[in-house]
Amino acid sequence: VTKLNKYGRALLGCTIKPKLGLSAKNYGRAVYECLRGGLDFTKDDENVNSQPFMRWRDRFLFVAEAIYKSQAETGEIKGHYLNATAATSEEMLKRAQCAKELGVPIVMHDYLTGGFTANTSLSAYCRDHGLLLHIHRAMHAVIDRQRNHGIHFRVLAKALRLSGGDHLHSGTVVGKLEGEREVTLGFVDLMRDDYIEKDRSRGIYFTQDWVSLPGVMPVASGGIHVWHMPALVEIFGDDACLQFGGGTLGHPWG
Numbered sequence: 001v002t003k004l005n006k007y008g009r010a011l012l013g014c015t016i017k018p019k020l021g022l023s024a025k026n027y028g029r030a031v032y033e034c035l036r037g038g039l040d041f042t043k044d045d046e047n048v049n050s051q052p053f054m055r056w057r058d059r060f061l062f063v064a065e066a067i068y069k070s071q072a073e074t075g076e077i078k079g080h081y082l083n084a085t086a087a088t089s090e091e092m093l094k095r096a097q098c099a100k101e102l103g104v105p106i107v108m109h110d111y112l113t114g115g116f117t118a119n120t121s122l123s124a125y126c127r128d129h130g131l132l133l134h135i136h137r138a139m140h141a142v143i144d145r146q147r148n149h150g151i152h153f154r155v156l157a158k159a160l161r162l163s164g165g166d167h168l169h170s171g172t173v174v175g176k177l178e179g180e181r182e183v184t185l186g187f188v189d190l191m192r193d194d195y196i197e198k199d200r201s202r203g204i205y206f207t208q209d210w211v212s213l214p215g216v217m218p219v220a221s222g223g224i225h226v227w228h229m230p231a232l233v234e235i236f237g238d239d240a241c242l243q244f245g246g247g248t249l250g251h252p253w254g
Helices: 024-036 056-074 088-104 116-129 140-144 153-163 180-192 226-238
Strands: 009-014 040-041 079-083 106-110 130-137 167-168 217-221 241-243
Touching: 009 040, 009 217, 024 040, 024 056, 040 241, 056 079, 056 088, 079 130, 088 106, 088 116, 106 116, 116 130, 116 153, 130 153, 140 153, 153 167, 180 217, 180 226, 217 226, 226 241
Parallel strands: 009 241, 040 079, 079 106, 106 130, 130 167, 167 217, 217 241
Antiparallel strands: none
16 A cells, blocks of 8 residues: 555554444544544444435545545545445445545445445456555354354455455454454465465465465454554554554543
């Protein structure tokens, strides 16, 4: 993610809370305060789409205003993952196009609820138009926690890399959406690296050579806060995105 001009550290993000109920203007204000305070990204929650209290166009406009204002005041590149997930692929691409016209650098998609084909369409659009694509894994737990006939998240992560995306939620090892450490690091490597050796202890049963297929940046998000920072940096390194939603907005210092 070179055009952000941020090196040597993990990217910091924040999911705007409360999930639902803010007006577009108040939502934009929350985005501005987070970005102005020093975060790199803010994020639409996966449930935030186009509800009666906040239609998607209104949100996009107020968020774009917040991004430009915070960029001007800090001199850094800022972004907000605008949720482009919609009922149809055409509507999804319309929202992505609107985000591009507003100059927002990144959009978001729920790739399991939206579907792999819709995700591949959006990924191709983003690549052609210089947008980053943040992938949320909403609905994954219904699929990957079913031991008998589910699909392990390692497989879903590989499918996403094939489909296309720049960020993917990968669990945190610590916090709310925990995963077993070795297994989580196994699919984090499958997302980031070009060549992964077979390692059964981490659940990698075959050597995987991705050749030149672009990697995906892992995103740690869910129930983490500032006290988890040392562990997260040790686990994920600096090539990751750490997102503190309630950990930012629920903190007395913000």
